[in-house]
Amino acid sequence: MGKPFYPSLYQVNTRVWLTELSQTMGRPATLDDIPDRDLDRLAEIGFDWVWFLSVWQTGEAGKHISRRNPEWRDEFKQTLPDLREDDIVGSGFAVAGYKVHTEFGGDSALQRLRDRLRRRGLRLMLDFVPNHTALDHPWVDLHPDYYVQGSELALQQQPKNYIRVRNKQGVVIFAYGRDPYFPGWPDTLQLNYGNPSTQEAMIAELLKVADQCDGVRCDMAMLLLPDVFERTWGIRCKPFWAEATRRVRQQFADFAFMAEVYWDLEWTLQQLGFDFTYDKRLYDRLREGYARSVREHFHAGLDYQNKLARFLENHDEPRAAATFPPSVHRAAAIVTYLSPGLRFFHQGQFLGCHKRISPHLGRAPKEPVDEQLQRFYERLLGLLRQPIVRDGKWQLLDCRAAWQGNWTSDCFIAFLWESPDAKRLIVATNYSDHPSQCYVNLPLGDLVGKKWKLTDQLEEVVYERDGNDLQSRGLYLDMTPWGSSVFALIPI
Numbered sequence: 001m002g003k004p005f006y007p008s009l010y011q012v013n014t015r016v017w018l019t020e021l022s023q024t025m026g027r028p029a030t031l032d033d034i035p036d037r038d039l040d041r042l043a044e045i046g047f048d049w050v051w052f053l054s055v056w057q058t059g060e061a062g063k064h065i066s067r068r069n070p071e072w073r074d075e076f077k078q079t080l081p082d083l084r085e086d087d088i089v090g091s092g093f094a095v096a097g098y099k100v101h102t103e104f105g106g107d108s109a110l111q112r113l114r115d116r117l118r119r120r121g122l123r124l125m126l127d128f129v130p131n132h133t134a135l136d137h138p139w140v141d142l143h144p145d146y147y148v149q150g151s152e153l154a155l156q157q158q159p160k161n162y163i164r165v166r167n168k169q170g171v172v173i174f175a176y177g178r179d180p181y182f183p184g185w186p187d188t189l190q191l192n193y194g195n196p197s198t199q200e201a202m203i204a205e206l207l208k209v210a211d212q213c214d215g216v217r218c219d220m221a222m223l224l225l226p227d228v229f230e231r232t233w234g235i236r237c238k239p240f241w242a243e244a245t246r247r248v249r250q251q252f253a254d255f256a257f258m259a260e261v262y263w264d265l266e267w268t269l270q271q272l273g274f275d276f277t278y279d280k281r282l283y284d285r286l287r288e289g290y291a292r293s294v295r296e297h298f299h300a301g302l303d304y305q306n307k308l309a310r311f312l313e314n315h316d317e318p319r320a321a322a323t324f325p326p327s328v329h330r331a332a333a334i335v336t337y338l339s340p341g342l343r344f345f346h347q348g349q350f351l352g353c354h355k356r357i358s359p360h361l362g363r364a365p366k367e368p369v370d371e372q373l374q375r376f377y378e379r380l381l382g383l384l385r386q387p388i389v390r391d392g393k394w395q396l397l398d399c400r401a402a403w404q405g406n407w408t409s410d411c412f413i414a415f416l417w418e419s420p421d422a423k424r425l426i427v428a429t430n431y432s433d434h435p436s437q438c439y440v441n442l443p444l445g446d447l448v449g450k451k452w453k454l455t456d457q458l459e460e461v462v463y464e465r466d467g468n469d470l471q472s473r474g475l476y477l478d479m480t481p482w483g484s485s486v487f488a489l490i491p492i
Contacts, residue, residue, distance in 0.1 A: 004390035005306070007048035008343040009125065011314060014052045015089060015362040017347075018104065030105030031055075031113045043120040045378075046385040047345075050117060051125035051217055053315060054092025054359060055110060057101050059136035062187040063090035066360040069186070079355050080365055089362040092127065093219055094134040094187040098205050100212075110212055123214040125258065130202055130240075131223045132177025132188035139201075140189065141168045146198040148175040148190040148233055160184055179223055180232040193224055194235035203244050210248045215256030221274070222265045245273025258309055258342070260316075270307050276342045279308035286312075286332045287323065291411045291431035294335060298396045298413075302340060310336045311344035315359060321370060322354040327482040330376050331429050334458075334484040335413055338427045340394045343384060350377040383457055383486060388419040395443070397426070402437035402476065409438035412477070416442070424489040426454070430479035439474035447471040451492040456485045464492065 014031075021029035042050060066072060067088045077083050100110045114124045133139060139146050150173045155162040160183035165174050176184025177191075184190070192198050209216060222228055224240045248255050258276040259269045266277040285293045298305070312320040312332060324332055337343045348357075352370025383389065397414040401407070411432035417425040424444070430436040447467035454463045454475075465475070479485070 004048060006340055006343065006390050008046055008384060009049035009051055009309070009345065010042055010047045011051045011053060011344070011346045013315065013347055013357055013364070014055050014104065015092070016357060016364045019363045028103065030103070031100070031109040032105055034113060036116065039116055039120055039122065043122055045381045047122065049123050049125050049215065053127065055100050055104060055126060056092070056095045057097045057099050058090045058092060058094055059096035059134045061135040062094035062096070063088065065135070065187040066090045072358070072360060075358060076361060079357060079361065080363065087361055087363045090360060091185075091187055092359045093129050094185075095127075095129050096134040096137050098209050107212065114213065123256075125215040125217055125256070126209060126213040127219060128206060128209055128216040129219045130191070130206075131220050132185065132190050135163075135165070135187060135189055137189070140165060140174075143197070143201070144169060144172055144174075145195060146191060146201060148192045148235070149173060150175050160186075163189075165189075175233070178232070179220060180228070190233070192233075192235065193229055193237040193240055194233075196238065199238065199240055199243075202240070203247055206244055206248055207251065210252045210255050214254070215258065215275075217258045217260065218274075219260055221259035221269055222261045222263060225265065225268065239272070241269065241272040241274070249273075266308065267304055270304065274307070276307055276309045279310050279341065282308070282310060282336065282339075283312065283317070286335065289328070289431070289433075291413055294431060295396070295413050298339065302394070305340045308341040309344045310339055310341045311346070312336055313346045313349055314344065315346070315357065318356050319354050320349055321352040321373065322356075326373065329373070331431055331482040331484050333377070333380060334427065334429050334486070335431065337380060337384060338389060338415060338417075338486065350374055379458060386425075388417050388423050388425055392417045392419040392423075397443075398441045399438040400441065400474070402439055402478075406437055408432070408434070408436035411436040412438045412440070412479075414440050425457070426475065426487040426489055427484075428477055428479070428487075429484040430477075430482065433481045435478065435480055437476070437478045439476055441474045442470055444471075453490045453492050454487040455490065456487055458484060458486050
């Protein structure tokens with residue numbers, strides 16, 4: 001079986017998973033201890049990719065800063081009221097080297113895990129952090145010119161953006177890694193992409209990573225774009241991503257790139273070689289709760305939408321169950337995951353977890369399972385295993401007023417999925433807090449002269465409709481607040 005056109009990805013918090021296994025086993029767990037039954041389960045429920053967050057080696061400097069930062073500690077205590085010092089392990093994005101953390105079993109354990117994933121048809125995604133390194137990365141001594149450096153004046157004027165570091169050459173002032181809208185990340189140092197040697201070194205690191213997995217999620221990928229980098233640092237640099245993706249695919253033709261990207265730069269990065277880019281815009285519009293802006297998002301061309309990674313939560317965002325009330329959560333999930341693109345899920349999402357786990361932490365709190373939400377996701381994942389939504393044709397449907405003066409048709413978001421063997425799914429959601437009615441226009445040429453059965457895949461309710469009426473007026477819907485249906489349309 002070939003790769004699906006619209007795959008699904010599951011993000012795992014590696015440190016938290018291994019901590020839980022360690023508690024069960026009574027000894028430190030490594031990647032070799034991840035049970036086969038859990039990998040079997042991920043394959044069975046329909047995932048194509050597993051992203052193991054934070055497998056790379058981190059250093060003592062990052063851990064020390066994470067433990068001493070009072071603002072971060074306040075956040076950690078909100079997540080873990082019984083916070084212990086050893087729960088704070090340092091950010092997984094303060095990478096000290098692209099080798100698997102020694103506590104996780106090293107590179108050989110990752111290779112064995114990758115082999116186990118492959119046997120189940122699962123592909124492995126890992127992190128690549130291109131903008132910065134840890135404070136105690138070897139390059140600080142060996143290649144200080146790879147970093148953005150500052151002056152005493154810069155340190156005095158911007159103490160949250162620069163740090164004085166002692167390396168083998170003496171005392172050097174380095175810039176913290178950052179984006180242009182926030183203070184620097186004090187456990188990182190900013191790489192200088194204006195230095196061609198830095199770019200070559202990072203491509204070499206990327207090639208090393210590509211030999212260990214099937215794809216990378218590139219952290220804050222837009223920060224390397226020449227105009228963004230110059231705006232942030234006042235340093236001109238050559239483009240990086242087009243050359244980097246090209247060089248990797250020369251050696252690993254099937255390698256995949258996913259970009260964490262914001263600021264409406266998704267299309268730009270897609271043109272530079274990224275297979276998938278975060279769709280934060282859809283997530284934000286769903287949080288706002290207005291159907292029209294969500295629907296307008298789907299007017300974009302499929303050449304763009306097919307490369308969007310659709311999500312309701314990830315390690316950076318708050319938990320979906322804490323963000324959306326239950327009925328809104330279900331409606332947002334139907335819209336998000338039955339649209340085209342990569343379906344991106346997060347560990348704990350199916351269980352209704354409420355507490356976001358900082359990348360600085362190695363332990364998660366115990367939370368009760370939301371069994372109703374769990375059953376909903378089981379049904380949704382069953383839908384996503386169907387070939388029609390993995391390889392079929394998608395289109396946005398028009399909805400018009402059910403009667404003159406009824407404006408609630410504006411509250412609907414509706415899709416049509418078609419497969420080459422003439423199977424059809426109609427997805428409809430009333431994305432509002434009140435009952436709504438509409439007629440959904442069905443652009444199908446074979447409705448006339450037949451009776452049709454519509455089976456709701458979410459509720460197992462069956463309706464019969466006349467094809468002439470479906471053709472002339474459309475499919476009439478009267479839906480409860482935040483209600484959704486996924487109809488299989490079958491001729492009788």
